Amino acid sequence: MTSLPGSSACDRATLGYYVDPVSHTSLLCPDNGVCYGDLQLPRPEKGAWVDRRSLDTVADVYPCTRQTCAGTSTNPSNASCWTKVDYLNTTRCHSDELQCRDGSYGPLCGSCREGYIYSSTNQVCNTCQDAGVFAAVVLGAGAVLIVAPFLALFWGLCTLPQWLQRCWLVGVARNLDSGTLRIIVSTYTIVESISWNINIVLPHPFDSMVKLFSVLSLDFLSPECLASSSNAYSSVYVWSLVPIALATANAFAFWGRRWFSKSEAEAANLAQQHVYAFLLGSFLVIPASTRRQFAALNCQELRADAVYLREDTSIDCLSASHEIFSRVDAVFIALFMSVPLVWVWLLWCRRDLLVASSSLSEEAKAATLQVQHLSFLFHPYRSECYYFEAIFMLQRVWFIGMIPVLTTNSSRRAALGVFFAVCAMLFVRETEPFHLRANNLLTYVAQHTILVTYLTALVIDSDASKGIDPFVLGVILVATNSVVLILAVYLAAQRHWRELAEYKARQWCQALSPHEFRTLVSEVMGEALAFNDAGKDDEHERSGGPAVSRRAWKVFRQMLIHPSDLHVIKRLGSGAFGDVFQCSLNGQPVAVKQMRTVNEVQMRRFRADILLTSELRHPNIVSCVGACWSPSLVALVLEFIPKGSLDALLREPGLRWGEPLLRLATEIARGMVYLHECEYFDEVAGEMKTCVIHRNLKVCARICFHFLFEGIRYYRHRACSVLLLSLLL
Numbered sequence: 001m002t003s004l005p006g007s008s009a010c011d012r013a014t015l016g017y018y019v020d021p022v023s024h025t026s027l028l029c030p031d032n033g034v035c036y037g038d039l040q041l042p043r044p045e046k047g048a049w050v051d052r053r054s055l056d057t058v059a060d061v062y063p064c065t066r067q068t069c070a071g072t073s074t075n076p077s078n079a080s081c082w083t084k085v086d087y088l089n090t091t092r093c094h095s096d097e098l099q100c101r102d103g104s105y106g107p108l109c110g111s112c113r114e115g116y117i118y119s120s121t122n123q124v125c126n127t128c129q130d131a132g133v134f135a136a137v138v139l140g141a142g143a144v145l146i147v148a149p150f151l152a153l154f155w156g157l158c159t160l161p162q163w164l165q166r167c168w169l170v171g172v173a174r175n176l177d178s179g180t181l182r183i184i185v186s187t188y189t190i191v192e193s194i195s196w197n198i199n200i201v202l203p204h205p206f207d208s209m210v211k212l213f214s215v216l217s218l219d220f221l222s223p224e225c226l227a228s229s230s231n232a233y234s235s236v237y238v239w240s241l242v243p244i245a246l247a248t249a250n251a252f253a254f255w256g257r258r259w260f261s262k263s264e265a266e267a268a269n270l271a272q273q274h275v276y277a278f279l280l281g282s283f284l285v286i287p288a289s290t291r292r293q294f295a296a297l298n299c300q301e302l303r304a305d306a307v308y309l310r311e312d313t314s315i316d317c318l319s320a321s322h323e324i325f326s327r328v329d330a331v332f333i334a335l336f337m338s339v340p341l342v343w344v345w346l347l348w349c350r351r352d353l354l355v356a357s358s359s360l361s362e363e364a365k366a367a368t369l370q371v372q373h374l375s376f377l378f379h380p381y382r383s384e385c386y387y388f389e390a391i392f393m394l395q396r397v398w399f400i401g402m403i404p405v406l407t408t409n410s411s412r413r414a415a416l417g418v419f420f421a422v423c424a425m426l427f428v429r430e431t432e433p434f435h436l437r438a439n440n441l442l443t444y445v446a447q448h449t450i451l452v453t454y455l456t457a458l459v460i461d462s463d464a465s466k467g468i469d470p471f472v473l474g475v476i477l478v479a480t481n482s483v484v485l486i487l488a489v490y491l492a493a494q495r496h497w498r499e500l501a502e503y504k505a506r507q508w509c510q511a512l513s514p515h516e517f518r519t520l521v522s523e524v525m526g527e528a529l530a531f532n533d534a535g536k537d538d539e540h541e542r543s544g545g546p547a548v549s550r551r552a553w554k555v556f557r558q559m560l561i562h563p564s565d566l567h568v569i570k571r572l573g574s575g576a577f578g579d580v581f582q583c584s585l586n587g588q589p590v591a592v593k594q595m596r597t598v599n600e601v602q603m604r605r606f607r608a609d610i611l612l613t614s615e616l617r618h619p620n621i622v623s624c625v626g627a628c629w630s631p632s633l634v635a636l637v638l639e640f641i642p643k644g645s646l647d648a649l650l651r652e653p654g655l656r657w658g659e660p661l662l663r664l665a666t667e668i669a670r671g672m673v674y675l676h677e678c679e680y681f682d683e684v685a686g687e688m689k690t691c692v693i694h695r696n697l698k699v700c701a702r703i704c705f706h707f708l709f710e711g712i713r714y715y716r717h718r719a720c721s722v723l724l725l726s727l728l729l
Contacts, residue, residue, distance in 0.1 A: 013037045021055045021084045033061040041082050044099060046071035049108045051302070052095040055087060062302060065199050065310055067123040068104035103127065107302065110313030117222050117230060118311075120196045122211070128225035135220050171496030172489055179380030179439040180488050182283075182389075186396050187446040187484050188213040189287055191453050193400040194417065198410045198457050203474035209481065217400075218288040232312035233325055236296045239289040240332040243281070250278055272373040279376040282339050283389075287396045293333045294401035297326060300408060310404075337397070340390035343377055347386045354378055354386045385433035395424060399450070414458035421451035438491040445487055452480045501567065517598070517631045555614050561585065561626040563633040566592060582640060589642070590625050595634040609636065616678065620671035 013019045013026045015037040020027050029035035033042035033050070041058045044050045049069045051057040072078060080086050081093030100109035103116035103125035112118045112125035119126050192213035195202050202210055214220060223238045224230040254274035261267040292311075299317035300310045309315040315322055347354065353371050371378075378386040403416050425447035432440040456477055459465045465473060565585060572580040578596035582589060595602055606629070613624035613636075623639040679690050 012039065018042050018058075021058060021087075027059070030059045030061045032063055033059075036079075039083050040079065041084065041087060043072045043082055044069065049099055051107070051306075052087065052093075052098075055084070058087070060302070062108060064108045064110070065300065066104070066108070066110060066118075067201065068101050068109040068125060069099060070101045070109075072098050101125070105314075107306070107308050107313040108300075110308065110310070112230065112312075114230070117224050119214075120193075120219060123196065123201075128222065131220070131222040131225060135222060138215055138220050168493070168496065171499065172492045175492040175495040175499070176488065177380065177436070177439070177492075178376075179434050179436060180442060180492065182380065182392070183439065183443050183446050184484060184488055185216050185284075186392055187449060188481070189216050189396060190399045190450055191481060192217050192219075193291065194453055194457050197400075197404045197417070198414045198461055200410065200457055200460050202457075203460070203470035203477070205471075206474040206477035206481070209478050217291075218284065232292075232296050232309055232315055235292050235311075236325075236329055236332065239292045240336070243285045243289055244335075246281065247278055250274055250281075268373075275373040276376050279343075279374075283376075283393070286336055286339060286393060287400050290333060290336050290397050291401045293329055293336065294405050296329050298404050337394075340393045343390045343393075344387045346374060347377060350374070351386065354383050380435060380439065381433050382435055385431065388431075388433040410461050411458065414454055414461050417454035418451060418458060421447060421454055425451060438494075442484065442487055442491065446484050449481055449484050453477060552611055555611055559610055559614055559624070559626045561628050561637055563628050563630055566590070566628070566633075566637070578635070583637075585625065585637065589640040591638045591640040592628075593636045593638060598634050603634075606634065606636075616675075618671060618674040618678075620667045621674065 013035070016029050016035055017026050017037060018029060018035045018041055019025070019039065021041070030042055032045050032048035034045055035042050042050065042061060044061050047064055047067070047069050048061050048071060049064050050061045072082070078093065078098060081089075081098060086093050096105040096109070100106075101124060103113050105111055105113055115128055116125040117128055117131050118124075119131075192210050195207075195210060201207070223242060224235045226238065251274070254270060257270050257274075258267050261270060295311040296309065298310045299307050300313075301307045305318075307317040309317055309322070350371050377389045381388050398420065399417065403413055403420070406416060407413055425444065428440070428443050428447055434440045434443065456473060460473070567584040569582045569584060569589070572582050572591070574580065578594040581592045581594070583592045584590070595606060606627070610624075610627050617623065622641070625637040625639060627637060628635050677690070679688050
């Protein structure tokens, strides 16, 4: 042996070198290894593994695909195990004990011992006892906090009080519709799989957030612990056969319950329940099952004669047993992947009914009943996008299970993830498959979240992030992935706030149907404008109804206010003909006098009051701001003057004629003078007339002031003298 560079003597090596036991030459330390020189052979760093089965492979240091490789570079107690003398001594220096964490063993420390189970979230082997406790806690919490309250409310065992129903948190939870929940589950299930797919360690604190996402991927259930000896094969069998058994039990339960059903309606209801249970279960289970099925085909080559299953390195991919298992696994994959295709086929056969059910006709109601048992698949989507649930399911399976099988290079996997995320983002932007625009926006943002996460994973895997603090990357990823949840909560809160506004508006709802109301308005208001339920105005032609002058038509058009523009603040009181509310109109306070009874006589009075009061403008006369006539509200909108009522003022002690009674009487007189001198248009005579009261003071006063002054004491006024006018009349 000769002294070479890196040698301190003919049989020794310096720091950073090692003496090859076969060629007896000094060589540079391999990648992922640490060499202490002297007679020490290369040791693996943390996250690396070396094959100790032969002296020919001492320099074969491989990066591990899990976080189960402990490394031995910093442990001086086992120094003798890394010399030529004890290197192959498996009794004193066992390879698994030297290099693997607790619970793991085998090449690349890629297998879990009996009583342990691999967690793709933590990428370590956890004890089945810990996994069972965690599963029990999650299932118990979910049953207590979610399932039990939902079933209690669904079966009518309890009802929430009104104040709790209007609570912000309860309102948001109620308005998280099924489309929103599916987007959240799909997005975070894909994000949770990125760490395993690309074989990277996600930066803190994002790694903690991903652990929470593992609940959505059902990783916490750990059914593999039910098997006596768990490996990748048993995992595939459990995750494939258990769902099949549950689906079969669901089918038998349906036929058993249907046998005892007493009517066709009850049988249809049972079918809807069991089909919904199957569809919901397949929505949750198919991605988790296919992930393990595809992982059982993902092999990793160390050498030409050493090819192991990445999911479980105790399995040799070159063995005959693995070839047989691959065929069985392919059958499972075909079976589970056929489920979304069956969805599409079932919906395609009923596509005419799906399109018909999206309308509002009587035929639509019948069509809806015929496809109601499949509503889980198409309910959130537009009628022409009925098949999109299957597309989104295939998207999840593609990201979670298929990308790792396409290539063994982690950077290529990350690049494929980025490419497919861009394609999905463009696809949902162009199609907008959901009924609600809010869900279309949410799913578009969700695709951006997946794209950013894959891009960050690509940066981490390619070592382009060496100059960036990992904590900063973790915070960025947490913020990016939180956008989906925050946006979903915000959109649900908006729907809740709209419900509250509608709830307040329903306080003055009329009992007339839209058709009955339109008929009544057409007879009384003639060609005036009326609002329909969609919030758009329609112009009635002159066919039918009373003749309306162009002047009256212009007044009606100017005075018309849509009920949605009025926001109820509080109820002030009630009179003989309706309730009085304080409302807000474009930010300004107004008083709304609702017509409680809607008939032809009241509508003609209402019409006359609009035409007359629209022309009254005086400081001592309450102004008419506008009027509403729609299926939900018939009312006059009046000026709101927030002072005490006249009735309360006159009852106060110490009032003298000097002040304020004399001033009140003076202002009342001014209002009377204005009424006697003002001109108004008499629609019956078709001409302008002077003096509102004229010769028939009592009748005219009742027509003019019925809505303005009947029960006016419930308004709170700026000038109390205005109210005294009504008392004098």
